[in-house]
Amino acid sequence: MSDSATGLIETEAGAEPRNGERRRxxxxxxxxxxxxxxxxxxxxxxxxxxxxxxxxxxxxxxxxxxxxxxxxxxxxxxxxxxxxxxxHLFGWAYSHHNAHYRRIIETLDKMAAETGETVQLCGLRGNKYIVLDCRDSSGPFRISSDVGVEVPIPWTASGRLLLGHMSEEEVKDFIPPGDYKLPDGRVIAPAEFFSDVALARQQGFSETAALADRFTWCMAAPIRDGHGAINKTLCFVLPVDTAETRRSELLALLCERARGLSLAGS
Amino acid sequence: MSDSATGLIETEAGAEPRNGERRRxxxxxxxxxxxxxxxxxxxxxxxxxxxxxxxxxxxxxxxxxxxxxxxxxxxxxxxxxxxxxxxHLFGWAYSHHNAHYRRIIETLDKMAAETGETVQLCGLRGNKYIVLDCRDSSGPFRISSDVGVEVPIPWTASGRLLLGHMSEEEVKDFIPPGDYKLPDGRVIAPAEFFSDVALARQQGFSETAALADRFTWCMAAPIRDGHGAINKTLCFVLPVDTAETRRSELLALLCERARGLSLAGS
DNA sequence: ACATGCTGTCTGAAATATCAGACAATAACG
DNA sequence: CGTTATTGTCTGATATTTCAGACAGCATGT
Incomplete structure (x- = not known):
């Protein structure tokens, strides 16, 4: 921030900055x-x-x-x-106009109130993962993450579920190569990631421990739309040292609620 | 206006619909x-x-x-x-960028969880009242009101507080004459409204019973900004037949929380 | 069958919004 | 003190976008 403007110019996706061009x-x-x-x-x-x-x-x-x-x-x-x-008003109108989304938000509220943990609703935006909504943990150990910030898919548990409908080949084409590199420099082997995706699909949930950062244990469960596809996930973001018994309780709750929010495959 | 879709064309504020005009x-x-x-x-x-x-x-x-x-x-x-x-993402960014608003939202959540009643955050938009955010009652008796819908100020308890900084003369100029007419046809006498405003200012809260509709009891308390002005109010929307003892409990809670959210006059 | 109403897409032409650049004010810095 | 960056406001020219209207396609109703 101290410097003039260097680094401010983040390249615009799909926009050719050809000079002398006039834009609408x-x-x-x-x-x-x-x-x-x-x-x-x-x-x-x-x-x-x-x-x-x-x-x-x-x-x-x-x-x-x-x-x-x-x-x-x-x-x-x-x-x-x-x-x-x-x-804010437009966004509110968006998130309340459809009954399904409203139910999801209610569930989010309820789960946060019941467990005191950080709960998130996640989805994809293009080939990135984003948090769509969240309720932050009330405890002192607060892992806050920003709604709408784009994150590489391989960094997340939800991401593994959200790619469930893709073949290995499709996943390979979909994920930008750089996105396998974690913030701390480690690199996820694509093959490992593909098998994680397959595992997530088979299990019906996904967990990651200390992946995108060293302090969090993430667990995600799928919310399916009317066609059985996974558009969104529900997830908990826990301190990494959460006891195994509590984790499995929470995982069961998560899966149950996510199933409850899924629309019956018509 | 003569055409089929009559009623669809709601006159645009401040926009002269002069034909043949080009707009940006x-x-x-x-x-x-x-x-x-x-x-x-x-x-x-x-x-x-x-x-x-x-x-x-x-x-x-x-x-x-x-x-x-x-x-x-x-x-x-x-x-x-x-x-x-x-x-939704833009709106979320708006409502979380400032710490004060975040505290307000947390309070809203907490109050809704504790009481199970409908809680709202209200404010003005131009010379109308709007709900800025709300948590709906979990009970079967649900009075849902839409965030962002403009409502005449005299119909609301919050409105009486939000005009606290104005003189009687200013209020008179501010409120469109038609806004004193309630949905059921009754008309609030302006003089009565002015004294309501004065009463609200003096009491530090405001209540209305069966005003905008026959079923609700509304109570509002002011959230003051750094200058002591009232920008927003916190309010409960209760069934009219709520017992008096419970009403006074809730009113006390409301005032306490609103005071807690007010910024110390610097 | 026809008439009527809608949608969604194109077109060319005219009105104008976007642009480069100048300007005065202010601030930061050595 | 000059030098160098800011910000916010104006200007006039032209490249562009808005606009009116036509079009085909698909309903609906009589």
Missing amino acids: GIDRVIMLLEALLRHRAPMRVGDIAKMIGAPRSTTYEIVNSLLEAEMLENVGTEGYVYFGRAM | GIDRVIMLLEALLRHRAPMRVGDIAKMIGAPRSTTYEIVNSLLEAEMLENVGTEGYVYFGRAM
Whole structure:
């Protein structure tokens, strides 16, 4: 953050930054919002402009429109902006419009209340894993993870389940090679990952211990849609030293609830 | 307006629908999202076009862009669209970026769990009242109200608190005259409303019984910001026939928690 | 059978939104 | 003190996007 702007420019997916190109306002808006989501903190207009590769004058124009609509709002007095109240309302409308999602959220609440552990709802976004919603542990040992942040699929237990419908070949094509490398430098052998995926499919759940970080034990169970496909998973994020007896209790609960949320294969 | 779909065209605030006018894509997007929020259900592209007063061809163009960005998504197979997953992520980012809001949400969760009643976080949007977030009662008697729907201020207990900083004159100018009329046809005398506002300010809480509808008892307590102003309120929505003893318990809890969420006047 | 209403996709043309760049203010730094 | 970066606002030109309307396809109703 200390430096000027180096490293701010994260390459835009699918967008050729060919200079002298003119872009549509709507596309700029989309890029802007996604950049803000990735950045996960209020940004200044100048930095946004760099991040989305737009001229400053254009960026000001757009930001002011979005501010007026409360889709963005000013944070602090130094010209920082972040998502605004309208986004919250739109997002709420999204997550409550369908009965299935509402049931899922209720279950999330209930499980968090009953167990006091961190519970997450997870899914895929493109070829990455994201947390769709979560309830953080109430205890002092809080492993908070951000909703919407993209994470390589092989780092996660849920990811193993979410690829269950793919053949080994498809998985190989789907996962970017770099995604097998863990944050601490270790590399997961693709073959090992493929067999994990197969195991997860067969067991109907998936667990990882100290994978993406050294402190967590993750367990995931599938939520199936009307066609039996796995779109989402329910998971617990536990301290890695959780006793085996409690872990198996929680795993049983997780599987039961996830099954309860699955739609009967019509 | 003469055409078939009468009633669909809700007049756009601050937008002159002068024909033959050209509008910016960004503005169309904003109108579209707000229209969808007001409508509270998936819509077809043709109806959206009518609602925001845009040509169909333009609307298709915009909707397709937003679909691709997952800001909208298809619902069902009949061409209906509604908010998409990206909106949920943006909204989540909004509501968790600031520590105060996070504390409020935790309190909301806790109160709902402890009491089993419907708890809401409320605020103003322009000169209307809206629910910003809520936890619905777990009981069979469920009074669900939608986050983000605009409601006339005089219909609500929270509204009386949220106007606490205004003089009688200011309140009079602020509330649209039609907003004193309740859904069942009764009309609140403005003078009575002003004194309610004064009473709420003095008491530090506000209650309404069977006001906006015949079945609910609402109680609201103020959450003050760093300057002592009331931006948001915490409230319970109870069945009207809740026993007086329980009501006063809940009111005490409400006031205590709201005070706990208020920021010390710096 | 026809008439009517809708959807979703294209087209060309005209209006304008995006752009590069200039500008004054302010801040940080040696 | 000058030098170098900022921010936020304006400007005018042109490349682009919005728009009206036509089109085929598929319903529905009479």
